[in-house]
Amino acid sequence: MKVLIVECDNNLGGLWQGHLERAGMVVSRVADQGRAIAYLSSFDVDVIIMNLVIGEGSALAIADYASYRHPDARIIFVTNTSFFSDGSIFSVASNACAFLPTRTPPDDLTAMVEHHGHKDEHMGPAPA
Structure with a gap:
């Protein structure tokens, strides 16, 4: 799985x-919108873990580009903020499958990636 x-x-x-x-996942990491867009322009990805608040650029712009x-x-x-805590992120970003606090234990985050990144050859991504 590529993350x-x-x-x-x-x-x-x-x-x-x-x-x-x-x-066992293949993981790449970037820090801002420019690098994320450049990565997504060149490489395949199954799951994106993205902080809603990034230093440079917009997480929603990255999500929009990724959906295309x-x-x-x-x-x-x-995120470590209460922004979108009402669940509205799922109506703003159609490719959002989870919304977690940054303090989520890494093992739990890994389980979420495994769940949402699992793809059936004929069915596409696992349902949210």
């Missing part, structure tokens, strides 16, 4: 990446 992490906190992104790689370029890719949004 892209969009996170500007190097320590947090590194923690997630280590857990995902130990679970990789329509089967699922996005797990993470």
